[in-house]
Amino acid sequence: MNRSLELFSAAARVIPGGVNSPVRAFKGVGGSPRFIAEASGAFVTDVDGKRYIDYVGSWGPMILGHAPQSVIAAVQQAAAKGTSYGAPTEAEIQLAEKIIELVPSIEMVRLVNSGTEATMSALRLARAATGRDAIVKFEGCYHGHADALLVAAGSGAATFGVPSSPGVPEGAAKDTLTLPYNDIDALKALFAQRGGEIAAIIVEPVAGNMGCVLPQPGFLQALREVCDQSGALLILDEVMTGFRVALGGAQALYDIKPDLTTLGKVIGGGLPVGAYGGRRDIMEQISPAGPVYQAGTLSGNPLATAAGLATLEAISQPGFYDPIVARCAQLVEGIGQRLDAAGIPHLGYHVGTMFGLFFTEQSAVRNFSEAAKADHERFKTWFHGMLDEGVYLAPSGYEAGFVSAVHDDDLIEQTLAAAERVAKTL
């Protein structure tokens, strides 16, 4: 008997859907999730002893691969001195200084425990700073599960075919205006009409929660422009892209300066960390420097801070990104060649160490409705074929994949060989 299957039914008795975060449940691809026993380097091993080359990387954080020695040692050393004090520590200053050094638009930063907390808090701050209520988000972008942001929210929700969620009061969602991603005309039209009511635009500068969808040339600049004209703030949600698409995030790659940035995933090196930061004059409005309340019992705790610091130290070594970015390109282009050879229409996207694949005859995927038109049935076959081959991809056609520092040439080749066999079954 398959141990993952046993555990999944045991889990489903005590945990809703058997998982603590919905997309883990394989609902988007059918079948049942692999329960993981351990992970090391580029591999995860399930409870039945099968080992997979992992391109999920805990949904983004594991840019150094699993259980990197430097991060494990830092966490162990920190744990030995106590796991949380609820009082300030020197390491928090070091992590804040490191973030500010790597992301120049961030002049001050507040640590929180998740990406959801970061975006939720950044929105509250933007509303306080502008005295306005409305916010703009883009269809298919995910910014965590706070009420106001759970509107047209991408992967998790899209996988289940619900655009939003019950339990979100109308009042919390009514000030959330949604636009199609990459649509500069719609953006300008909305701001021409309601610019004066809008506190902020929040956007994934590369969308990674509807597959991997790149910003079209000029799109991010247009966001900056309408914000400058209307007095709205620009919040780049770099929870996924931060330290992922480039050392300085998407804002460095695309040369766009936000007022506020939200971070998560890589910043915690696999421990629960998020952060939001930006212009000093805005950040100084946060309690206790200012009146905007936001707090956290475990925020900046020594374990998470140690993991974050060790991770940021490792990724800021000169030349860290170049080989990973090259291998990510090699992976996506290699898969593309094998799908071409098998006559399977598709579009592969990659930026930095992040990638996505759509099975589609469209010439481009630029927004959520185009992502939704891709052949998600074929994705299921692809996903399960690759899984059987020992390659662990995200279990939904609306997710991005991630290459880490320890996915070497040999593993990329093994993945491409698997892709070649699976392509012939599609």
Ligand SMILES: *Cc1c(COP(=O)(O)O)cnc(C)c1O
């Ligand atoms: C993952 C993600 C979040 C939410 O972060 P959590 O740590 O899961 O709460 C927010 N925004 C983006 C862009 C993300 O990818």
